[in-house]
Amino acid sequence: MLEMACSLEKWNKVKETAEILYECVQCLYQEQQYRKAKSLPLLTFELEHPMVYYYGFSHLMRGMACQEKGQYEESRAYIDKYAELGWLEDLGEDGLEVVEEFRSLAQANGHALELLSGHVELLAAYTDFLRENPEEVLPGLDTILRAALRHGLNVDELLETFSDQTAEFGTYEDEGNLAHYYSFSHHLALYQKRARRTEEALEQVLQAVRLAHRSGNDSYFTRSLALFESLRDWATAEQVREVQRMIKER
Numbered sequence: 001m002l003e004m005a006c007s008l009e010k011w012n013k014v015k016e017t018a019e020i021l022y023e024c025v026q027c028l029y030q031e032q033q034y035r036k037a038k039s040l041p042l043l044t045f046e047l048e049h050p051m052v053y054y055y056g057f058s059h060l061m062r063g064m065a066c067q068e069k070g071q072y073e074e075s076r077a078y079i080d081k082y083a084e085l086g087w088l089e090d091l092g093e094d095g096l097e098v099v100e101e102f103r104s105l106a107q108a109n110g111h112a113l114e115l116l117s118g119h120v121e122l123l124a125a126y127t128d129f130l131r132e133n134p135e136e137v138l139p140g141l142d143t144i145l146r147a148a149l150r151h152g153l154n155v156d157e158l159l160e161t162f163s164d165q166t167a168e169f170g171t172y173e174d175e176g177n178l179a180h181y182y183s184f185s186h187h188l189a190l191y192q193k194r195a196r197r198t199e200e201a202l203e204q205v206l207q208a209v210r211l212a213h214r215s216g217n218d219s220y221f222t223r224s225l226a227l228f229e230s231l232r233d234w235a236t237a238e239q240v241r242e243v244q245r246m247i248k249e250r
Contacts, residue, residue, distance in 0.1 A: 002061055007179070008219055015065040022058035025051060033089065050095040056082040056102035063109065072117040079106050079113065108136050112143040120151050127158060137165045138172075138180045145187035149194065156195075159188075175215075182211040182220055189227055198234040205231060206239060213246045221250070 002021070005013040028043070029051060035042050047054070063078030083106035085099045111126045123144070130140040141162060148155045159166070169181050189204035205227045212220035228235070228243055235243075 002057075006061075006064075007217060009068070011065040011068045015062050018058045018061035018065070021054060021061075025054040025058065029055075029088070050092065050098050052085050052088050052091060052095045053098045055088065056085055056098065056105075060102070060105065060109075067109075067113060067116065072113060075113055076110070079110050082106055083110070104133075108133065108140070112140065115143060115147045116150065118151060120147065120153060123147075123153070123155075123158075127161070130162070134165065137162060138169055138177060138184060141166065142180060142184040142187055145184065145191050149187065149190055155191075178211060178215060182208055182215070182217075185211060186220075186224055186227070189224075193227075193231065198231055202228075202231050202235055202239060206242065209243060209246060213250070218250075221246075 001017050002014060005011075005017055028045070032042055034040075059078045059082040063075045063082070066072070066075035066078065082102045085102055086096075088095070091099065108129070111122070111129055114122050115126055126140070126144070130137050133140075141159070144155055144158065147153060166184075169177075169184065172178060172181055185204050185208040189201045189208060192198075192201035192204060205224055208224040209221065209228060212224050225243070225247070232240065
């Protein structure tokens with residue numbers, strides 16, 4: 001349900017569903033701790049992940065929803081919650097690994113949030129963070145583009161710095177990275193359009209349309225199609241035909 005709400009960008013639904021997830025795992029955890037304290041038989045159930053994962057994931061999703069709605073202070077509060085999940089008891093080795101994973105996510109998302117909220121003086125520090133954490137380059141560059149569009153930044157040199165990594169984005173096949181790649185392509189098209197580089201903007205918006213078409217995401221497809229139409233006067237006949245073909249195939 002959370003993944004579906006995210007793909008549709010229904011952020012109120014994301015937050016509401018994540019709160020239900022938190023209440024469920026909190027209920028389970030408290031019941032187990034009560035039984036343990038009273039020397040009662042523990043509940044037996046199977047979870048796909050350690051219980052701490054669901055605490056972290058519920059906070060992560062609520063923080064993301066708040067960020068997308070521009071509620072930065074509330075988003076920051078959720079980041080603080082999944083930054084330190086070591087307070088849970090009986091974590092075990094698997095649970096401790098999850099704690100570290102969410103701590104790393106909190107660091108990355110905290111940097112991104114500060115940049116989006118207007119602390120553009122942190123751009124150099126965030127760039128250094130991406131160099132040290134190559135797995136964050138794709139979502140990180142998307143965040144930088146969003147901040148550039150929102151706060152009027154010129155990030156041409158920065159994009160050139162990561163050109164080798166961006167050339168590899170097209171090789172990604174997992175759903176999460178493809179969603180990030182769509183967002184990156186769409187925002188890069190907007191950035192190039194703002195800079196009046198229409199050829200580059202068209203190249204990127206076509207990539208965004210292809211990714212939206214490939215994923216079957218109607219919301220993404222409609223959004224990128226609207227951007228393509230705003231650049232249609234500069235498009236080649238071949239580019240127009242390609243978009244028309246994708247429209248007919250839907």
